[in-house]
Amino acid sequence: MDHAVASERRAYPRVRYARGILPPAARVHPARDVILVDLSRGGALVEGVWRFRPGATVTLHVQHGPGVLQVRGDVERCSVHALERGGSVRYRAAIRFETPMASDPPGDALYAGA
Numbered sequence: 395m396d397h398a399v400a401s402e403r404r405a406y407p408r409v410r411y412a413r414g415i416l417p418p419a420a421r422v423h424p425a426r427d428v429i430l431v432d433l434s435r436g437g438a439l440v441e442g443v444w445r446f447r448p449g450a451t452v453t454l455h456v457q458h459g460p461g462v463l464q465v466r467g468d469v470e471r472c473s474v475h476a477l478e479r480g481g482s483v484r485y486r487a488a489i490r491f492e493t494p495m496a497s498d499p500p501g502d503a504l505y506a507g508a
Contacts, residue, residue, distance in 0.1 A: 431486065435499070437470075438465075441485065444487075448471055450468070452466070465495065466491070
């Protein structure tokens, strides 16, 4: 697949947490801690031990400086990402926000990626 085509399918550029930068604390309501894999104005990719039902509406809470950013969205897809020792499963879920954030995620602590 041509890289330019892959880039065009995304409405907003996303930023990924990489190169030793820890993502901010994140939680999907109700009280499900997740790891924020990447974030854009229009959505997020999260990872955790929870299986999210595609089509479900969720609220993502992201620790942002002294406050918490809350964004409602719909689970677009959820798949098994890894099987761990002892039989536990890690899932990744893509969440599309109902309303895009007003600005891009802060880029100073993030790695811009595709």
